[in-house]
Amino acid sequence: MGTPTPSSATPSAAFLRDARALQRKLVEEYYAGLDPARTPRRPVAYMLVGGNLAEIVRSFGYEVVFPEIVALTCAIKHQSLDNILHAESLGYGLDVCGYVKSDLGLQDRGGETSFGRIPRPDLLVCSFSGCYVYVKWWEALAESYGAPLFLFDVPYMREESPRKEDIDYLVSQLWEFIRLLEKRTGRSFDMNELKRVLAESRRAEEGWAEFLQAGRLRPSPIEAYFESIFYMFPINVLRGTPEAADFYRVVNEEVRTRVREGILPLPQEKFRVLVEGVPPYTNYRMFWDFFRKWGAVSVVATYPKVGGLFDRGFRHDPSRPLESIAEYSLGAYVNQSWPLRRQIIADYVREYQVDATVIHGIKSCRSFTAGQGDLRDWLIHERGVPTLYIESDHQDPRYFAPAQIKNRMDAFFESLEHHRATAGASPGSPP
């Protein structure tokens, strides 16, 4: 879910080029297109990123808004705190998920952001896929707007492949959803249109997976956390449109150029890092700097997989439209049980030749965070992967303590570097 600020400085002009510029343009166009004043106005559906039903809704002519993405865009642009404080004055407690507060605060203040006005919903689609807070959040939206709410109940993944009863349950809910859409829009469902949209999705998914897998190269031509977050926008928000699919063509072209010309995220890739967890969007740049200072490049990350595990092979399949949508919604990263999550991470460590893991815990997100300490313990003691755990918030700048976080990162990489130096491997000196 990445919609970084257009105003943010590029880390290296040679590194982030055409794709980044194109991504900015797509973001701008998307928000401009949402403008409620625009005519003719299309109906608006609110949706969550994980396990979303964008293709179906798009095939009925809806505009799709993802409040999580709006919230994270606000955070990157340092606009989240005002919304959070407003939500707190409505009674949302300190410990409620920052996305929820940021969004409901924004909604209550009229939806005005510096990048456009967010329209009110005509339909609320809650894919309960991996986070219980989704259910609560959409209940609150439903109560505020009186818009109809469709709750798409997605069973939690406890086994590697979906069970037949899960798929049956999901497909029958999808048919019920389609009937609801037919009733709301007065249009009848067009299976061929859905298949066409799914084919576009599939094309984007191919491209996105190719990009993510470039992190396997040594040195990695991509930054799999900080850069990926920029490029998550099309796969999550525009999936099903030709623009999204074309976008990844440009991205991968650029990555190939990098490989050819030796343009890298950092002059020297000293540490290949796996990053787990939601980013601290409020201090995203600073956080990136803390990595760069030590020559740490993230070659793989779990967070870009919240919209689906495409890098591990999943594709929407136009020949099995509803079944593949059902499988997709089961496959969001946070909808995987801890044993499955651990397996994914173990695979990543191996496939991407990871030196160390940095876990960023989110104070107000239990779905991602509860159990990350156990993950740390497992990585260190059972997998022998040096792992750092740090904690702040994705939305609330009050919980990002720069000095503390920097101190921990310095100590972590300092000792990794020292171990390398004394073990006779690549010598490095503190900056």
Place this chain on the structure above:
Amino acid sequence: MITAGLDLGAGTVKGALLEDGERILALASRPSRGVPVTSARAVLDELEEGANIAPGEVDYLCTTGFGRYAIPERHLQVSDFTSSARGARFLFPRTRLVVDIGSQATRTMAVSETGKVLKFKMNEKCAAGAGRFVERCSKYLQVPLDEMGPRALESAHPKLISSVCAVLAETEIINNVAEGVPLSDILMGVFLSLAQRAHSLMRYVGIQPEVTLVGGLVRSNGMVKALRDTIGMEVNISADSYYAAALGAAILGHARLRKLRTAPGPSGG
């Protein structure tokens, strides 16, 4: 009828002596760390002396504040919210919202025309938003408490504190000093941070004029300005606002006593 109100706060004991629930005979206060009983007795003595009455002439004693159960000879005890609200209304009859910033807690309450508490809220989680924090800043920054307000008023670009934790906020302040932020801006930042926390509590109960500030921080003109600027509204203060809770207790004591005297019967409470 002479009634006394004692506010046994976490930092200070305040007392008020009232005649017929209307006329202030005396006000007094004393610091209290830990056990407030001795300070409370001393405040009572001081009140009696100040009003020039003999001990025993006090008809009714009502306590409030954190140590309200500590005085065995009390006739009644009421909560801080209830007493501050009454006191604020006594001082400013058109009060609809009371903000009480004391040493350990910031409290807000919406009150009715009669001074009854309608809705209330206090800071529960983090203590960075109350007077003790200001005291610590005064110690750290080596600016006496009394001077913090006047110095803060000189600020042109207040430096806000982002940390929610009282302890981490201190470090943040020290960093600001080290980075050369002018002292007045830091001081105003401290008051503004308090004001912002109070503001969010106030919004929780609903903001309606008139707003009356009571409690220890009313003594600091920096705090008053910060609150006014933050909520964008006039805030009532007076020299006696510091004693609002004690006054409120004395008033409630008077009301109770009158009820008892006019309609003698079994007493509960």
Place this chain on the structure above:
Amino acid sequence: MTVPTLLQIRTDAALDKEENGLPRVELAPDFREFRDAGSVAEMVRRTQEVLADPTFPTARAWRDGGGKAVGCFPVYTPQELVHALGLLPVALQGGGENLEISRADASLGSFLCSISKSTLEMALTGLLDPFDAFVFPYICDVSRNLDGIFSRILPDRPSHMLHLPQNFASESTVRFLVAEYRSLLKKLEKVAGRSLRAADLAASLALFGEQRLLAGQLAALKRERPWDVSLVESYLLLRLGGLLPREVHVPLLRRALDELRGRNQKAKDAVRVVLVGPFCEQPTLELLQLIEDVGCYVVGEELQMLHRWYPRVEPGGDPLESLAAAYVRAPVDIGVRSTPTTKAAAILARVREGDAQGVIFLTAKFCEPALEDVVLYRRALEAKGIPYLHLEFEEKSTTYEQARLQLETFVESILFD
């Protein structure tokens, strides 16, 4: 103002003594202590003893009698399935005030409710040894993730995360839930060493139906004559229901109800309130007592929800399907179940049912499902001018100054004019 209370909760003297070691309670395998308990006072005292001991005395006694026990995390588990296999379902409702938390923080995280931490602490320190299996219903992300951690730290004991459906409008929900129950049964059958027989399940449905019926009668009594039964009493009597074999608890509850119905105490001038929020983690007894001590009568609450989902399971048909259907159609409106009505309607209905003058939101610290509902509830109450108060609690608290202050203010604000 005090509510007549039969209880000595925890005195300061008792508190001071607790430093060394955990209290340990031994029960007879036939639970005669509870079979013979003649008065509510005795039942309540024994329950307090059992709760003070975080080593699960009832589960240990059951094992001593040769049985196997299954730990069930709140809020809802189909205990009937566990029971029908001859296993004892035991409610895991936190570690209580005597348990020190030192290891769970590291695995789980800092900003989490006490019940999740104490449950994990107990797992890490061997206190959950009396159990052969665990069930974690998907009531929130914390409970769900706990299951995944259990599978690593207690690998030889099955732990199952039960996906409780949230789409109650779909035609296929019951079918899905039956399939979920079957997966759970597969694990439980292995633990029990036998497979489920339809007749056993039918008998279990009847027994739990009886328990629910009595629980409902107790709640009704508390609502109609709150002065005759204190909140702590009604809470403890129900809490026991998740710990004892139900065959022991049902007659006990019936005896208790007989005694309580015979009470005829004088009503006080107290404020009638509904407690909203403590559906999962349970508040301390001190806090529950404090609420009534400062002058409230609790005429509705969400404590011990496990006994209160549906009055009974419709007899006839496939028992597994009836059980699933009962859950799906349950008229329950709490934070961990997507609401069939609006939040506004739900809270107003509850105020009306208890003829309450106010609402106290009593939410576990860091319990997000509860925290999010408070906003919608409070909006509805404000629109109707119904007073409310929001307090947060933790399993371990020793001082209640802030809670007392706010509760007193709340009562004063309703009673004073």
Place this chain on the structure above:
Amino acid sequence: MKGIVAGVDIGSTTAKCVILGEDGQILGKSLSAVGVDIVKDAEKALEAALTDARLARSDVSFITGTGYGRYKVYFGQLVVTEISCHARGAHFLFPKTRLVVDIGGQDTKAIRIDEKGDVVDFAMNDKCAAGTGRFLEVCANALGYDVGEIGPLSLAAQRPLKVTSTCTVFAESEVTSYLSRGKDPKDILAGLHSSIANRTLSLMQRVGVEPEITFTGGVSQNEGMVRALSRRVGSPVNVSPLSQFLGALGAALHGRERLPGGAS
């Protein structure tokens, strides 16, 4: 060539400096409060230690800065985090150390080290300032004591109380509320100490509790804390009068390794 080196540890509360001679002997040290001008405090810490060692600035060939204010030690040639420094310092004094527990003014750290004194893993208090030196100071003040007095007092407790508040500032009100209920301050203090010991143990368990354990940082000067911690861990912990200086000492040692021919 070996030379005289200095380590300057600018913490959140105090500034410490250690001057180390060519053969690893401590020539001088200083301890002072950190005020508002960190740059100057760092200078002063060095000057005071030089005075203590009767040396001039020019005698020192290498200076290392550590602690929160490490980037403010402008006159130094190297910065290292205090985590690596405490590890080194503890290893220097107690070579068999495998776990270092550092409780300073604002942070608590558990650091697992190897036989060379290198950091293997570490954990720090993440939630807030509860359980740190500042926490003890605040509570000591609330009871009317100086922070130096509370350790011995806590050891004289008869019936320790429980202090459960997770917040520094609210622990203060918990403490005062016990006082107002007529509790013995010694018992309250014992409760405070065991509550911190408990929280510290939780951090230690994150990295693995392995002997020997060395307790460093200012709070290690508090014998009540030392006793509470070793009781909670169930084994003795190393402490030394130099414990508060281990960060600065470690910094000096790190510097020494940078000198030509300095790596041991």
